[in-house]
Amino acid sequence: MSKRLRSSDLCADCSGPDPSWASVNRGTFICDECCSVHRSLGRHISQVRHLKHTPWPPTLLQMVETLYNNGANSIWEHSLLDPASITSGRRKANPQDKVHPNKAEFIRAKYQMLAFVHRLPCRDDDSVTAKDLSKQLHSSVRTGNLETCLRLLSLGAQANFFHPEKGNTPLHVASKAGQILQAELLAVYGADPGTHDSSGKTPVDYARQGGHHELAERLVEIQYELTDRLAFYLCGRKPDHKNGQHFIIPQMADSSLDLSELAKAAKKKLQSLSNHLFEELAMDVYDEVDRRETDAVWLATQNHSTLVTETTVVPFLPVNPEYSSTRNQGRQKLARFNAHEFATLVIDILSDAKRRQQGSSLSGSKDNVELILKTINNQNSIESQDNDQPDYDSVASDEDTDLETTASKANRQKSLDSDLSDGPVTVQEFMEVKNALVASEAKIQQLMKVNNNLSDELRIMQKKASRLEKQNSTPESDYDNTPNDTEPDDTGSSRKGRQRSMVWPGECSMPDPPEPHTAPSPTLPSTEDVIRKTEQITKNIQELLRAAQENKHDSYIPCSERIHVAVTEMAALFPKKPKSDMVRTSLRLLTSSAYRLQSECKKALPGDSGSPTDVQLVTQQVIQCAYDIAKAAKQLVTITTKENNN
Template identity: 85%
Template sequence: MSKRLRNTELCADCSVPEPRWASVNRGVLICDECCSVHRSLGRHSSQVRHLTHTPWPPTQLQMVQTLYSNGANSIWEHSLLDPASVMSGKRKANPQDKLHPNKSEFIRAKYQMLAFVHRMPCREDDSSTAKDLSKQLHSSVRTGNLETCLRLLSLGAQANFFHPEKGNTPLHVAAKAGQVSQAELLTVYGADPGAPDSNGKTPIDYAREAGHHELADRLVEVQYELTDRLAFYLCGRKPDHKSGQHFIVPQMADSSLDLSELAKAAKKKLQSLSNHLFEELAMDVYDEVDRRETDAVWLATQNHSTLVTETTVVPFLPVNPEYSSTRNQGRQKLARFNAHEFATLVIDILSDAKRRQQGNLISSPKDNVEFILKSVAVRHCSDSQDNDQPDYDSVASDEDTDQELPSSKGDRTKSLDSDLSDSPITMQEYLEVKNALSASEAKIQHLMKANNNLSDELRLMQKKASKLEKQSSMPESDYDNTFNDSEMDESGLCRRARLRSSGWMAEGSSIPELADAEIEADPTLPSTEDVIRKTEQITKNIQELLRAAQENKHDSFIPCSERIHVAVTEMAALFPKKPRSETVRGSLRLLTSSAFRLQSECRKALPSEGCPGPDMQLVTQQVIQCAYDIAKAAKQLVTITTKENTN
C-alpha cells in the first residue's frame, strides 16, 4: 500500500486518519482503538490483520484494498446514509468519541447486530430469499464487481451454494473466469476450493485448465490454510505445495517415548474422533493461534508513550453464539495453555491431520474433546492444574443458549460436546443431562468463589494477629518466580496465582501471597513517566532479542535475556515491595516470573554435552512467548499506574 494512498485513508468506524488494521471479511480499514473492539467480537464477526506487521497473501490484501476504495463500508452503514437516520439521532462514531461506550457500542451494532445493513423486504419463505441471493452471487462472481458480491454475502447469500441447474458453486465460476479477488472474497466467507462440481472437477481444476496457474496455486494454499497456519506458528515455515508437500509436522525438543498413560490416552482419543469433531477442534485451535499471533502484533505496534487505557483486552477467545456453551468454554480454556503445552496440542493436530488425509483412519468411538484438552495440558507439567473447573462460566454459560436463534440450536447435535458416552441416548436426554451438569458446575463455581472470599478474610485476620512473627520469615525476593502463575480473568488482568508444589519456593520461607495480606496501607505507586521509561527500555531489549531470533543468532539469546532481566528488575524496583493492589501484584508476578522463564528458555539454546541438539524452532517459539508475556505485563503496569495517578 503506497504512502500517498494511506494518507488519504480514514478508519471506517470513527474516521481517524491513517488506519493501520484491516477487517478482512468486512473489507474495511480500522484504527488501533476500533481494532481492539473488533478483536473482542471474535473472528466470526471480524477477522483483523495489521496492514504491515502481519504477513498477508498479496491477493487477499489487494481484495481488501479494492473493497475499501470502492466503498464497502457503505454496505455496513447503509441506513446511516439515509437523511432520515440523521433526523432520528442515529450517527456513526467520530474521532472525539470515547472508546467506551460510544465507539464500542457503535461497532457492535454495526458488525455484530448488522443494525445498519440494508434489509430485504420480508417474505414468508426465507430459504427462497437466500436461494435467490445465492443465485445472484453465482452470476456476479464472473465479473470484477467485488462490492456487489460482498453486499449479497452480507444479505445472506451462501459462498458454497451449489447451483442446481449449473451444477457448480460460485467459486467454480470465479476460478474459471480468473477472478482472483472474487475467489479471495468467497474463500474468506468459507467457499471450499476442493468442492467437486457435477463433473467431479474442483475450482482448482478449472483455474488450471483456464491457464490461471497463480490462482490455482493460491486456491491450493487456501485448501491447506488451517494446517499451514498451525505449522507456521510453531516453526515459521509453510509446506511447498507446488512440490507436493502439504504438511509440516514439527517435533518437540524433548519428545520421548515414555509418555504418561494420560498422555497416551489423550493421543488415542484425538485419533479416534470423528472427522467432524476433529475438524471442530482443529478450527478452535486455529482461532487460538490467530488470537495469540494478533495479540503479539497488537502489543508490538502500540506506542507505550501514547496511552490508550480503555482499549479492549482479549485474554481468551470471544463467545461464538453459533457454538454450544461447552464448546465455547473449551475454546476459552485454550488460552490457559503455556507455549509448551499449546505446541504439544498443535503438533498432535498436525500429525493427525496428515494421517487422516492419507486415509489411515481409526474406528471412532464416542469421545469427549474436553478430555483431550485437559490431558494435553498436563502432558509436560510436573504440577497438577485445576483444569476441571470451568474458568469463564459468566462468559459462556448455558444460560447463553436461551438467547440463541432456533436455527443454531438445531445444529447442537454436531457440536463438540455431542457425544459423551458409548450408551445410546436420545438427543433430548443428552441435552437435559448437559444442562443439569452445567447448572451444577455454575453453582459449584459460585460457592467456591464465595468460599475463597471468606478464606481471604480469615487469612487477613490471622496474618494481622501475627504480623511481627510473619515479618521475620519473609523471603528475600519481593516477587515469586512461579511458573505459569498467571491466568487472565474477564478484565484481562492477572488472577491470583495458585499455590504450586513444583519447588519454586525455598524451604522454610513463607508464602508471598499470604504475606501480602499483612499490608495495612498501600505506599505511593511510581510515576507514570518512570514506568513508561522502564517499559521502553524493556521493549528495546525485547526487540533486540526478537531480531536475534529472526536472524537465527541463537548465541545472542542469553546476553539478550540477561539485559531483559536487569531491565525487569529495575522496573519492579520502582513499585512498593508489597503493593496492596491485587492487579499490581499480579502484573508484577507475571513480569518477574516471565523474565525468569525467559532466562531458562534461552539457556536451552546452548547444546549440552552428550545430549542431542535442541529443537531451535521450538526453543525460539517459547522464547518469543516469554518475551511477549514480559511486554504484556509491562503494558499492564503502565495502564494501572496511569489510572491510579490520574484518579
C-alpha cells in the same frame, strides 16, 4: 459516489487518517484504536490483518482494496447514510471519540449487531429468502462486481450454496469465469475449493481447464490454508504445492516427552476423532495461532499514544456464540499453553491432518472434542490449588480448571513407534527445524523494536510525571500472588479484560509471601517511580533479547536474574492488596512471567539438551516470557498514569 466511501486513506469506523489494519471479511480498512475493538469481537465477526507487518496473498489484499474503494463500507453503514439518521441522533464514531465506550459501542453495533445494514422485507419462510439470496450470489460471481456479492453475503447468502438446477456452487462459477477476486471473497466466507459439482469436478479443475493458472494455484493454497498457516507458524516455511508437497511437519526433538499412559490414551483419542470433529479442533488451533501472531504484530506496531488510550486487550480467543460452552472453554484455554506445549500441539494437528489426507485411518471412536476436553483428568492437583480463579469470559467453568496442564501433556506425546512418524530426521528436515530459529529471531527483532519504542514512551511519560505531585509509595510492601478468597468472582464481560496467570508444569513455583491481615489498599505508587522501574526492566529485556539474537545462551541466566530483581523491585512499589483488578492482574502477569523466564533460561545450559531443536524451543519460550513481562510493565505504567491524573 463520495470520496469518503472510496478512499482507503480513512478509517472505515471513525474516519481517522491513515488506517494501518484491514478487516478482511468486511472489506474495510481501520485504524489502530478501532482495530483493538475488532480483535475483541473475534474472527467470526472480523478477521483483522496489518497492512504492512502481516504476510498477504496479493490477490487477497487486492480483494479488500477493491471492496473498500468501491464503497463496501456503505453496506455496514447503510442506514447512517440516510440524512434522517442525523436528526435521529444516530451517527458514526469520529477520531476524537474515546475507544470505550464510544468507538467500541459503535463498532459492535455496526458489525456484531448489523444495526445499520439494509434489511430485506420479512417473509414467512426465511429459508426461501436465504435460498433466493444464494441464487443471486451464484449468478453474480461470474462478474467482477465484488460489492454486490459482499452485500448478498451480508444479508445471508451462503458461500457454499449448491444450486439444485445448475449442480454446482458459486465457487465453481467464479473459477470457470476466472474471477480470482470473487474466489477470494467466497473463500473468506467459507467456500470450499474441494467441493465437487454434479460432474465430479472441483473449482480447481474448472480454473485449470479455463487456463486460469494463477487462480488454480491460489485455490490449492486456500484448500491447504489451515495447515499452511500452522506450518509457517512453526518454521517460517510453506509447502511447495506446485510440486505436490502439501504438508511440512517439523521434527521437533524433545527430551522431556510425557510417556504416561494417560498421555498415550489422550493422544489416541485425538487420532480417533471423526474428520468433522478433528476439523473443529484444527480450526480452533488455527484461530489461536492467528491470535498469537496478531498480538505480536499489535505490540510491535504501537506507539506512545497507546499508553494513554484504553485499547482492548485480547488475552484469549473471544467467545463464539455459535459454539458450545465447552468448546469455547477449550478455545480460551489454548492461550495458556506455553510456546513449547503449543508448538507440539500444532505438530500433532499437522501430523494427523497429513495422515487423514493420505487416507490412513484408525478405528472410530464415539469420543468428540468436547468429551476429550471434559474427561481428561488433572494429575497436577498441587498446582491446581495454587492457580488463581479462572481468567476467562463468563463461558469458563470453575470445575474445568487446569485443563491445559494435562491437555498439553497429552498433545506433547510423541511415541517413537507412532504411524505418524516421518522416520529418521533428514538433512532437509533438520534445516526446516533450523528455520524455526530464524522465525524466533524475527520475533526477537520485533520485541527489540518494541522495547526501543517502550523506552521512548517511558521517557515521554517521565517528563509528564515530573509535573505531577509525587504520591506516597510503599517500597516495603510485597506483591501478593496468592489467590484472594474474599475477592468476588468475575462474571460476564468483566472477565474480558483479565490476563492469564499460572505457573507452567515443570517450572519453578512462585514462593508465597507472608499473608498480612490487611484490607485492600487503593494507594498506588507515583507514575515517576513506576516509569523508573519499568525502564530498568526494559533495559534488561533488551540485553536478553540481544543475547538470544546472537545465540549467546550462556547469557540467558544472568540476564533473567537481573530482570527478576527489577520485576521484584517494581512489584514492591505496589500495595500488598491493590484495590484495582487491573493492577492485580498486571502484577500477576509480571511476577509469574519473571519466574517462568528464570526457569526457561536454565534449560539453555550446556548439557541439558544436545539438539538444536531444544535450543530453538527454549528461545521461543524465552521470547514469550519477555513479551509477557514487557506487556505487563506497560500496562502498569498506563494504569498508574491514568489513576494519578484523575
